Amino acid sequence: MSIPKLEFPPFHLPDEAEALRGEVRAFLKETLPGIQTEDRFASWNTPSPEFSRALGAKGWLGITWPKQYGGSERTFLDRYVVTEELLGNSAPAGSHWVADRQSGPLLLKFGSEQQRQAILPRITRGECYFSIGMSEPDSGSDLASVRTRAEPVPGGFRVNGTKVWTSGAHRNHYCITLVRTSGQHGDRHKGLSQLLVDLKTPGVTIRPIINLAGRHDWNEVTFSDAFIPEDCLIGNEGDGWLQVTSELAFERSGPERFMQNVYVLRELIRVLGRQPAKRANAIVGRLIARLWTLRQMSTAVAGMMQGGKSPAIEASLVKDLGTIYEQDLPEIARTLAESDATTEDDLADFLDIAQYATMMAPSYTIQGGTTQVLRGIVARGLGLR
Amino acid sequence: MDRETRDMLLETAGRFFSERSGKDVVNGVEKGVWPADLWKEIEEMGLPLIAVPEAQEGVGGTLADLLALLRVAGEHAVPVPLAETTLANLLVAASGGKPASGPSTLALVGSDLSLQGNRLSGKVMRVPFASVADRFVSVVGVGGKSTLVVVARDEASVEETPSHAGEPYGTVVFDNTPVEFSAASAVSADRALELAALMRTMQMAGAADKVLATAVEYCKQRVQFGRPISNFQAIQHMLAELASCVAATIASAESASRDADEGGLEEGGSFSIAAAKTQCSDFAHRIAALSHQSMGAMGFTHEHILHHYTRRLWVWRRDFGSEAFWGEKIGQAFAKAGRDAMWPALTESRYAA
Numbered sequence: 001m002s003i004p005k006l007e008f009p010p011f012h013l014p015d016e017a018e019a020l021r022g023e024v025r026a027f028l029k030e031t032l033p034g035i036q037t038e039d040r041f042a043s044w045n046t047p048s049p050e051f052s053r054a055l056g057a058k059g060w061l062g063i064t065w066p067k068q069y070g071g072s073e074r075t076f077l078d079r080y081v082v083t084e085e086l087l088g089n090s091a092p093a094g095s096h097w098v099a100d101r102q103s104g105p106l107l108l109k110f111g112s113e114q115q116r117q118a119i120l121p122r123i124t125r126g127e128c129y130f131s132i133g134m135s136e137p138d139s140g141s142d143l144a145s146v147r148t149r150a151e152p153v154p155g156g157f158r159v160n161g162t163k164v165w166t167s168g169a170h171r172n173h174y175c176i177t178l179v180r181t182s183g184q185h186g187d188r189h190k191g192l193s194q195l196l197v198d199l200k201t202p203g204v205t206i207r208p209i210i211n212l213a214g215r216h217d218w219n220e221v222t223f224s225d226a227f228i229p230e231d232c233l234i235g236n237e238g239d240g241w242l243q244v245t246s247e248l249a250f251e252r253s254g255p256e257r258f259m260q261n262v263y264v265l266r267e268l269i270r271v272l273g274r275q276p277a278k279r280a281n282a283i284v285g286r287l288i289a290r291l292w293t294l295r296q297m298s299t300a301v302a303g304m305m306q307g308g309k310s311p312a313i314e315a316s317l318v319k320d321l322g323t324i325y326e327q328d329l330p331e332i333a334r335t336l337a338e339s340d341a342t343t344e345d346d347l348a349d350f351l352d353i354a355q356y357a358t359m360m361a362p363s364y365t366i367q368g369g370t371t372q373v374l375r376g377i378v379a380r381g382l383g384l385r
Numbered sequence: 386m387d388r389e390t391r392d393m394l395l396e397t398a399g400r401f402f403s404e405r406s407g408k409d410v411v412n413g414v415e416k417g418v419w420p421a422d423l424w425k426e427i428e429e430m431g432l433p434l435i436a437v438p439e440a441q442e443g444v445g446g447t448l449a450d451l452l453a454l455l456r457v458a459g460e461h462a463v464p465v466p467l468a469e470t471t472l473a474n475l476l477v478a479a480s481g482g483k484p485a486s487g488p489s490t491l492a493l494v495g496s497d498l499s500l501q502g503n504r505l506s507g508k509v510m511r512v513p514f515a516s517v518a519d520r521f522v523s524v525v526g527v528g529g530k531s532t533l534v535v536v537a538r539d540e541a542s543v544e545e546t547p548s549h550a551g552e553p554y555g556t557v558v559f560d561n562t563p564v565e566f567s568a569a570s571a572v573s574a575d576r577a578l579e580l581a582a583l584m585r586t587m588q589m590a591g592a593a594d595k596v597l598a599t600a601v602e603y604c605k606q607r608v609q610f611g612r613p614i615s616n617f618q619a620i621q622h623m624l625a626e627l628a629s630c631v632a633a634t635i636a637s638a639e640s641a642s643r644d645a646d647e648g649g650l651e652e653g654g655s656f657s658i659a660a661a662k663t664q665c666s667d668f669a670h671r672i673a674a675l676s677h678q679s680m681g682a683m684g685f686t687h688e689h690i691l692h693h694y695t696r697r698l699w700v701w702r703r704d705f706g707s708e709a710f711w712g713e714k715i716g717q718a719f720a721k722a723g724r725d726a727m728w729p730a731l732t733e734s735r736y737a738a
Binding site for chain 2 (some may be wrong): 266271290294300313314338376384
C-alpha cells in the first residue's frame with residue numbers, strides 16, 4: 001500500500017504574465033487613489049462598480065474568454081497575475097468578483113449561446129454582477145439537500161424557496177440559483193438544476209442579513225411563485241449537481257484564499273518601524289515565509305492546472321493552509337503590535353485595523369467550503385475514506 | 386543530468402537506502418556504531434560526488450540533482466553525512482580543490498573562525514557527524530575575501546555532543562590548527578550557510594513525506610472499536626492537517642531548490658532559502674505532534690521507526706539556522722524596506738529592498 005505523493009512542482013509564471021503584472025501595477029497606481037470605497041482596506045469582497053468598469057475597459061475581466069464574448073483570450077496564468085495584483089494592492093474587486101471568477105466561466109461551459117451572448121460581454125465590461133444562490137437555511141455544507149423548488153410551468157418554471165448568505169444580492173444583477181426541478185428532497189444529487197435568475201424578477205424578495213461586523217454583504221433571497229423563463233435554465237435540466245461541483249472547483253487554490261487580509265501584514269510592518277527588535281523581526285519573518293510558501297504552492301497548482309492536470313488534493317490543501325494563515329495573521333499581528341509598535345498613535349491605529357480583521361477572520365475558514373469539508377476531501381485523497 | 390537520468394538515479398538510490406539503511410543501521414548509529422559498509426557502498430555509487438564536475442572526476446550533476454538526492458536520503462533517515470559530504474565536495478570542487486574520499490562535514494555555524502596564514506582558530510558548535518567525518522570544510526571570511534578551508538579531523542579537537550536524533554554531532558575547536566587545503570572560496574561564508582540550510586530543507590521534505598506515509602499506513606491498519614481508526618473522522622481530519630503541513634514543507638523546499646539552482650551557486654535563491662528554512666523549521670513541530678498523536682503509544686516507542694524521522698525534524702530545524710535565525714533576517718530586511726516594498730519583493734522571491 002502506498003499513498004499518493006503530494007507534489008508541488010515549482011512553477012514560474014511565464015514572461016507574458018509577468019509583463020502583464022507591470023501593466024496592472026501601473027494601472028492600479030494610477031486608478032486606486034481616485035476610488036472611494038466603504039472599506040479602509042479593500043479586498044475581493046469590497047464593491048466598486050467604478051473600479052470594475054475601469055478594469056473591464058483594460059480588457060482584464062473575462063480575460064481568458066473568447067473574443068466573441070468580449071474576452072481577451074489570454075491564459076489562465078495571466079488571470080492569476082491580475083488576481084494576485086488586485087489582492088496584493090487592496091483593490092476593491094467586489095462588484096465583478098463572482099461574475100468574473102465563477103459565474104462567467106460557468107455560463108461559458110454550460111450556458112446556451114443566447115445566455116453567453118447576452119451576459120458575457122457585459123461582465124467583461126465590468127457592468128454585470130453576480131451572486132451565488134446555493135446555500136439555504138437547511139443546506140450549508142450539505143448542498144445536495146436543497147429544497148428550493150422550480151416547478152415546470154408553460155414557458156418556464158415557478159420557483160418557491162429561500163436562499164441565504166447570498167452575498168451582494170442587493171446590488172448585483174443576477175443570481176445563479178441551484179433548485180430542485182424534479183424528484184424529492186431525499187433524492188440528493190438527482191433532479192437538481194441551475195437557473196439564471198434576474199434579481200429584479202417579480203416574486204423575488206431580497207432582505208439583508210447583517211454579519212457580526214455590522215456589514216451588509218449577505219442577504220436572504222426569497223422566491224414566492226417567481227416565474228423564471230425556460231431560456232434561463234443553465235445547461236441541462238437535472239445536471240445541476242455536476243455543474244455546481246465544477247463551479248466549486250474553480251480555483252480553490254487561488255490567491256484569494258490567503259491574501260484577503262494581506263493589509264494586516266503590510267500595516268504591521270509600518271507600525272513596527274524600520275528597526276524592530278530581533279524577536280519582532282523573527283515573528284514578521286515567519287509570517288512572510290508562510291505567505292511566500294502559500295504563494296509557491298498556489299502557483300505550483302496553477303502550473304499543474306495549466307498543464308492539464310487536476311490536482312484536487314493539492315488545491316484543497318492550499319485553501320486549508322491559506323485560510324488558517326489568514327485567520328492566524330490578525331492575532332499574531334495584534335499581540336506583536338501591542339508590545340512592539342513604535343508609537344502610541346501607531347498602536348491605536350493598528351489595533352483598529354486588527355480589530356476589524358479579527359472580526360472578519362471567522363468567515364475565512366467557512367466560506368467556499370469549511371475547513372472540515374476540505375479535510376474530508378483531503379482524507380479521501382489520502383485513501384482514508 | 387537530464388530528467389530521465391536523474392529519475393533513474395533517485396530510484397536506484399531510494400531502493401538502495403531501503404535495503405541497506407534500514408532500522409537496525411539507524412539505531413546502530415545511535416549506539417555509536419559507524420556503518421562503514423553503508424558508507425563504502427554510497428561511495429561506490431558515486432553519490433558523494435553527485436555535484437562535482439566530470440572534469441574533476443565527479444558525476445557531473447547540478448545543485449538541483451544533489452538536492453533531489455538529499456530529499457530521498459531524508460525519506461530514509463540515512464544516518465551518515467551524505468548531505469554534508471555532497472555539499473562539502475561541491476564547495477571544494479567549485480573552489481578549485483579535489484574532493485577527497487571519505488565522509489566530510491561542514492563546520493559553519495557560530496563561526497568566529499579566523500585564519501592566520503595556514504592555521505585556523507575558533508570554535509564551532511553542533512557540527513554534524515563531527516566525530517566520524519574525516520575532515521571539516523568551512524568558509525572563512527577575512528577582509529571581504531572568503532577562503533575555503535579543509536581541516537583533517539585528527540588535527541582538531543572534538544567534544545562529542547550527540548544530537549537529539551542520536552547522530553554524532555559535536556563541538557569542534559580549532560586552535561592554531563594547520564589546514565590541509567585552502568583556496569579562494571567560490572562562495573562567501575554567509576552563502577555556505579545558506580546552502581547548508583537549503584540542504585536541510587530538502588532532507589526535512591523527505592522526512593516529512595515519510596512521516597505522513599507512516600501515519601496514514603498505521604491508521605489504516607490499526608483496529609480499535611472494531612474498525613480501522615482511519616474510519617474515524619477525528620483521525621481523518623488530523624491526518625489531513627498533517628498533510629497540509631507536509632505539503633508546505635515540500636513546496637517551500639522544492640521552490641527554494643529550484644531558485645538556488647537557477648540563480649547560480651553564488652547567490653541563487655537567497656531569499657527563497659531563508660523563507661523555506663523558516664517554513665520547514667516552523668512546521669516541524671506540528672508534523673511531529675500530529676503524527677505522534679495519530680499513532681498513540683506505538684509511535685512513541687523506540688521500537689517503531691517514527692522517531693527516526695520526528696527526532697531528525699526537531700534537530701534539522703535548528704541546524705544551520707532555525708526559523709528564528711532566518712525569520713529574523715527576513716523580518717529585518719522587510720522592516721528596513723518598509724511596507725510598500727513587501728508585495729513586489731514577494732512576487733519576485735527576493736528580500737525587500
